[in-house]
Amino acid sequence: MSKTIQSPAGAEHARILGTGGYRPSRVITNEQICQVIDSTDEWIRSRTGIEERRWATAEETVGVMSIAAAGKALAAAGVEAEQLGCVIISTVTHLSQTPSLAADVANQLGAVNAAAFDISAACAGFCHGLALAQDMVRGGSAEYVLVIGVERLSDLTDMNDRSTAFIFGDGAGAAVVGPSQTPGIGPVVWGADGSQYDAIGQTFDWSRLRDEPDAGFPALRMSGQQVFRWASYQMVPVAKKALERAGITADDLDAFIPHQANNRITDAMIKALKLPAHVPVARDIAKTGNTSAASIPLAMERMLEEGEAPHGGVALLIGFGAGLVYAAQVVVLP
Ligand SMILES: CC(C)(COP(=O)(O)OP(=O)(O)OC[C@H]1O[C@@H](n2cnc3c(N)ncnc32)[C@H](O)[C@@H]1OP(=O)(O)O)[C@@H](O)C(=O)NCCC(=O)NCCS
Structure with missing residues (x-):
């Protein structure tokens, strides 16, 4: 047995x-x-x-x-x-x-x-x-x-x-x-659309340096408009689903902290989500640029430090980028 x-x-x-x-x-x-x-x-x-x-x-x-x-x-x-x-x-x-x-x-x-x-x-x-x-x-x-x-x-x-x-x-x-003792991180809504694998990436991968030492150093490249359209339209249902799965509505939010990619993407999401005017929105991009994986926690820290978002408040987070990949969840702010 x-x-x-x-x-x-x-x-x-x-x-x-x-x-x-x-x-x-x-x-x-x-x-x-x-x-x-x-x-x-x-x-x-x-x-x-x-x-x-x-x-x-x-x-x-x-x-x-x-x-x-x-x-x-x-x-x-x-x-x-x-x-x-x-x-x-x-x-x-x-x-x-x-x-x-x-x-x-x-x-x-x-x-x-x-x-x-x-x-x-x-x-x-x-x-x-x-x-x-x-x-x-x-x-x-x-x-x-x-x-x-x-x-x-x-x-x-x-x-x-x-x-x-x-x-x-x-x-x-x-x-x-x-x-x-109480729920502090809501269910994640995440995924990947590898059919858009080429939308953001490196100019070439490291292996080229082995064969072509004069190739220089690779750099990030991006199809700006393709990413812009995808983020502005496709991320809205993802954000809505994260709210729904957390059991709240946009009206219940104390903060919206999207990835700091571009203020115009953020504006498009606010409009499509019908985010009420009383919900503060992260705009850390102004002083920080797009810092990829660091952007959401940096924006969260700034909002808490500057008193823009309340400790213990409820925030919607959404990250999206190269892959193309995305993840969103509602959290209780520390
Ligand atoms: C990159 C981005 C700002 C470019 O803006 P855009 O409006 O799409 O720019 P386009 O490439 O369509 O170019 C529009 C015009 O601006 C010009 N332009 C492009 N780059 C420019 C620059 N750096 N400075 C000045 N003008 C520029 C173009 O020549 C074009 O001029 P034209 O209309 O006379 O031909 C925008 O596409 C974007 O933010 N995309 C999403 C990127 C992103 O968020 N990436 C991270 C995801 S994690």
């Missing part, structure tokens, strides 16, 4: 206990971008909402930024690094194929009891990480999970490319997820 084995047992609910962000020190204005590409401050502001972005210095590596953001999130959560059962890092700009950035960051934080791994879900990475973290806490594979979104997109930006040079920024955002 076969033996019966134990199932893991976790907490009934999970929630975000604390967040933290790191914004690198170099402020890059639109005027500086326009010294290289043929564009204007007015064009960049009106087409994207970006006024300036932060670019990391050589010392502000993805590891350094991750540790700074994680330290703030752990302190805000009142959780020690040794209590972490897992460290998940979402990034597309850790430029070493292996080992993972998370293993290094976990070690430097002193998260001696944590599993650690990276995920690649581009600008939807933070929402993917949150979904995994809540499943871990509720499923019993970790009591506390640290989710980090970190990018140095300036490393993969062609400063001469008129279609991307003005968009991207660098930074890190982190959240500690742990057990809760």
Whole structure:
């Protein structure tokens, strides 16, 4: 007769206990971008909402930024690094194929009891990480999970490319997820449309450097209009479903924190969702640019710090990007 084995047992609910962000020190204005590409401050502001972005210095590596953001999130959560059962890092700009950035960051934080791994879900990475973290806490594979979104997109930006040079920024955002007596992270609505695999990507993959050492360094490229249309129209039913599955309506929201891709995408979503005027909307893109996996936690941190969104309030998050992939959920703000 076969033996019966134990199932893991976790907490009934999970929630975000604390967040933290790191914004690198170099402020890059639109005027500086326009010294290289043929564009204007007015064009960049009106087409994207970006006024300036932060670019990391050589010392502000993805590891350094991750540790700074994680330290703030752990302190805000009142959780020690040794209590972490897992460290998940979402990034597309850790430029070493292996080992993972998370293993290094976990070690430097002193998260001696944590599993650690990276995920690649581009600008939807933070929402993917949150979904995994809540499943871990509720499923019993970790009591506390640290989710980090970190990018140095300036490393993969062609400063001469008129279609991307003005968009991207660098930074890190982190959240500690742990057990809760009440629901704190709603059901995730996520997916991937690989038929649009080519919409955002690298100009060429790393293997070309093996055969053509003079090929230069790859950079991000994007079909701006294709991504714009997809995000503005296809993400609305995803956001609606996340609200529906959390059992609330747009009227119940205390904040809307979409991925900071472009203010015009955000505006289109607000309109299609019929978001009431009393719901504050994240506009961190103005000072931060598009930081991919870091954008949602950075925007969340700013809204909480500036008193724009209330601690304990309910926020709709939605991330979308290269893949094309997406993830949305409703959360209770820490
Ligand atoms: C990138 C983006 C801002 C470009 O805006 P757009 O309105 O689609 O721009 P287009 O490429 O259609 O070009 C429109 C006009 O602006 C011009 N233009 C393009 N880039 C320019 C620039 N950097 N500066 C000034 N003018 C520019 C074009 O030459 C074109 O001029 P024309 O009408 O005289 O021919 C927009 O497509 C976008 O934000 N897409 C989504 C990108 C995104 O969010 N990516 C991240 C997802 S995670």
